[in-house]
Amino acid sequence: MSGSRAAAKARTHENLLDAAATVFAERGYGAASVEEIARTAGTSVGSVYAHFTSKEKLFVALMERRSAHEFAAAQAELVDGFEAAVPALNRQLLAEADSDHLAELGAEAWLYALRSPAFGAELAAHHRRVHEIITDMVAQERTRRGTTLSMSDAEVGTVASALARGLVQYRRLSPESVPDDLFGRTLSALLAGLEASPASPPASGPDAAASVDA
Amino acid sequence: MSGSRAAAKARTHENLLDAAATVFAERGYGAASVEEIARTAGTSVGSVYAHFTSKEKLFVALMERRSAHEFAAAQAELVDGFEAAVPALNRQLLAEADSDHLAELGAEAWLYALRSPAFGAELAAHHRRVHEIITDMVAQERTRRGTTLSMSDAEVGTVASALARGLVQYRRLSPESVPDDLFGRTLSALLAGLEASPASPPASGPDAAASVDA
DNA sequence: GTCTATACCGGGATAGAC
DNA sequence: GTCTATCCCGGTATAGAC
Incomplete structure (x- = not known):
């Protein structure tokens, strides 16, 4: 189906938010690193910035x-x-x-x-x-x-x-x-x-x- | 008096704690920098480490x-x-x-x-x-x-x-x-x-x- | 959109003169 | 004990291939 790519993107998006919740909670906003969030979500740093323009925006989202x-x-x-x-x-x-x-x-x-x-x-x-x-x-x-x-x-x-x-x-x-x-x-x-x-x-x-x- | 030097030291110590209170509160632990704390206290980075072994110890104090x-x-x-x-x-x-x-x-x-x-x-x-x-x-x-x-x-x-x-x-x-x-x-x-x-x-x-x- | 590699910078901590 | 200068790591953000 044509929605398959979009679905994968959405899944990554949610995974990133879940990972962000874990890492921000465990380390605190300042000490949390984008790299650890990406790793926890099972993806890469570049991918994070494709979904969110900055660490701050990710946090707000x-x-x-x-x-x-x-x-x-x-x-x-x-x-x-x-x-x-x-x-x-x-x-x-x-x-x-x-x-x-x-x-x-x-x-x-x-x-x-x-x-x-x-x-x-x-x-x-x-x-x-x-x-x-x-x-x-x-x-x-x-x-x-x-x-x-x-x-x-x-x-x-x-x-x-x-x-x-x-x-x-x-x-x-x-x-x-x-x-x-x-x-x-x-x-x-x-x-x-x-x-x-x-x-x-x-x-x-x-x-x-x-x-x-x- | 012989206590003059010790008094100055104690004053710096208190100034540092006051400055730390301000900066940690305004920026958060992670985003607070030792340099800004030193500057706020009217002293230098080296002085901070002469009084406290690390940023973390300063926070705990x-x-x-x-x-x-x-x-x-x-x-x-x-x-x-x-x-x-x-x-x-x-x-x-x-x-x-x-x-x-x-x-x-x-x-x-x-x-x-x-x-x-x-x-x-x-x-x-x-x-x-x-x-x-x-x-x-x-x-x-x-x-x-x-x-x-x-x-x-x-x-x-x-x-x-x-x-x-x-x-x-x-x-x-x-x-x-x-x-x-x-x-x-x-x-x-x-x-x-x-x-x-x-x-x-x-x-x-x-x-x-x-x-x-x- | 996702990856790897890297530019770039800020900040913790130390060295060494005074 | 206090300063300035510096080392050096880690972290954000971007570049560019796929």
């Missing part, structure tokens, strides 16, 4: 694929609602923490974003898109419960994302300090706490949960 | 100074108890998120720790020491309130640390999504939620806070 996957996964979890999503998120979190590459690539992406304004804007936009999905999920759950929370849906979404990210990083360094279900238990307690304390000004409730601010 | 500072700060906060400590932690978090260097160095340290087993053990040990302090603070506050929490003190400490770390990173990328007091409000709601739901088996409470696990 990898990050974009990563974002697309993450977004798709987040969307897939939304359809089943909050209660199904939390265990799913928890599973993802464990997978990332225990993977040899995912968490490292996340950190590399974050650092690169701080140093390259253009990429930083892209990554921030990606975060916003994922955050929207999570916020929707929180709103949906709040409505289902028929309660009010003393924090905006968006803020709950931010907290959940930040907590997940932080736990992944702690677990990667000291696995024993982050039990499998810590994320889920924390989220559940947090929602309970947000329901308990009233959102509106009139301080009718007990003095419990002393107001803590900066 | 910087990280150790960082850990020492962090630990001292954490200890200083303990003495005033939990209620004073939370705003203090919040302030530190804001400082780190808004600093040009601190958050980046944290990420560099984490990545380096994953790649160098020896340093990884050191960083994990540092985390444990800080974690102990936080755990003590939680225990102290729990006792003061005279309640029980449906999570161990250590777990609460882990969650607080992870949340802080995650929020710092989110705020660095999109400052508008992390309000100044989000950390404090979250912690307060979390504690309220942990008090509300019983720790012991007998499920006497309402079905609220549906049990969420992995």
